[in-house]
Amino acid sequence: MTKSNDKTYDREREGVITALTGLTLNLVLGAIKLAFGIVTGSLSMLSDAVNNLSDVGTSAVVVSSFAISRKKADSGHPYGHGRFEYVAGFIVSIIIIFVGAELVSSSVRRFFTGEKSTYSLAALVVLVLSIAVKAFMAIMYAAKNKRVKSDTLTAACFDSVSDCVVTALVAAAFVAARFTDFPIDALCGVVAALFIVFGGLKIVVGNVNRLLGERPDGATEQEIAEIVSESPLVLGYHDLMVHDYGAEHKVASVDAEFDKNLSFVEVHAAVDEIERKAYSKYKINLVVHSDPVDVSDSRYLAVRRAVVAALEVYGRDASFHELVIDDKDKTVGIHLRLGEKLMRERDHITAEVMSAVDSVLTGYTVTAEYDFM
Incomplete structure (x- = not known):
């Protein structure tokens, strides 16, 4: 039991450190853009700075999700607080959608007014730096999430990717604006915004499905099926159900069939062994119900x-x-x-x-x- 708790702590500690790293980078990046925007008077740069500072709020949500989900089960929450990660992922994705919707609105307005953005070479350098930092953050989130497996980190990773896309399009539009009067920056803004909105919607649907209790992936069911079938006394199984209470807390039940002539002690020992294996190998709290079968x-x-x-x-x-x-x-x-x-x-x-x-x-x-x- 202690070993299991240590694994849970390591996962959540790694998630918190990753989220805090993202929060710090967003804060530094936003501060740099804000200072540059104030000095140069660039409204676009100020807008981008606000976007990065809003990402600080997103990172804060991710940090809080790990802090809350690690809380132990109590009388009011007997299955723990693991699902708060899904709630946090939902909140982050809603923020992403709102940012994308605002970008759609502002880009459409600029397209019809013909307003063009004017950047200096220094502004372009800041944009390229921003792309590099956001790309690093996306890679960091994706790499850490291979072990942590958190929906909130998935949302944070997509947020960083979408920031890269938006900033890259802004930088490309800046270069293209030197050769044409067409408001290409506004058009690029619309394309990037739609990418953000649809990506955010996809993450919303995924988190809502988890909260509603969607059927687990086939791999989880296969893992349980293999453990049950490995028992030499089990003749078959049915009614396998898995309930997801967070990345580190799954509860499952299954009906296993045994020879009715076996003693209660033999069946009980086999059931205990199956349940122990499910928890020790996959941290799944499995409950096995025995069904008697007349093999004679x-x-x-x-x-x-x-x-x-x-x-x-x-x-x-x-x-x-x-x-x-x-x-x-x-x-x-x-x-x-x-x-x-x-x-x-x-x-x-x-x-x-x-x-x-x-x-x-x-x-x-x-x-x-x-x-x-």
């Missing part, structure tokens, strides 16, 4: 094999559980668990299952119930 019934095993073969073609998007043979009513009850796309083909899939059952158990009717995967 040859007909049951034959029907089971037939259904497995029928569903195998659909991969991980189709599974089944609670297979029951009722000799009195001549029925075979089964719960089919299908993915979203396969639910549209459930009649066809059920017909295939019925055919598979009939090949083993003639004269029995299949009664299917459906679970959405």
Whole structure:
């Protein structure tokens, strides 16, 4: 347990240091541009300075997200505070969208008024310096995020990339303005602003989906499936569900099938081992529910094999559980668990299952119930 807590602390400490580095760079860059803008009287430079200083606020949000998400679980938040990172990522992306929208508005106005920006050579040097610093920040965020895996750092990285794009277009427009009277800087501003807005919207959608409880990526489910399947006593599994409470806190549950003739002690030991492996390897709090299966019934095993073969073609998007043979009513009850796309083909899939059952158990009717995967 101590080792796990140390890993959590290292991740959050690294995230805080990265965010503080970004905050400091934004503050220094904004101060330089602000001073230069005041001395030269360049409104564009002052505007760019304000943009960098607003990025200080963005960095502050990122820092606070790690500080809050590291708080331990309490009575009011039994699953911890890890999801605050998603809230912070949402806030940062909203800031990005507002900045982009303002840039769209100002660029459109300048395009129709024909207003041109006038920069000195010194201003161009400042812009190039700004691009270099922002590129460094984007690389830093991306490199650190490979380990930290934080949505807020993802948003901060995109913010730095979009600043690079905007500033590069401003610098290019400055050079081009020497050769034409066309308000090319305004046009470049619109293009850059649209890039920022659509990128911000994409990040918003990602964070909202996480807060709503989107289905985890296939890799997480595969990791759990492998651990469950590794147990020599597990015959199969179903109803795997994963709940995301933050990058370092996932809770999952799964129904595992065991031979009903095994003792309670044997099943309990196997379940404990599966749950321990899930936490030690992937820091997933896994709860395993045991389902008894009668492996002494040859007909049951034959029907089971037939259904497995029928569903195998659909991969991980189709599974089944609670297979029951009722000799009195001549029925075979089964719960089919299908993915979203396969639910549209459930009649066809059920017909295939019925055919598979009939090949083993003639004269029995299949009664299917459906679970959405």
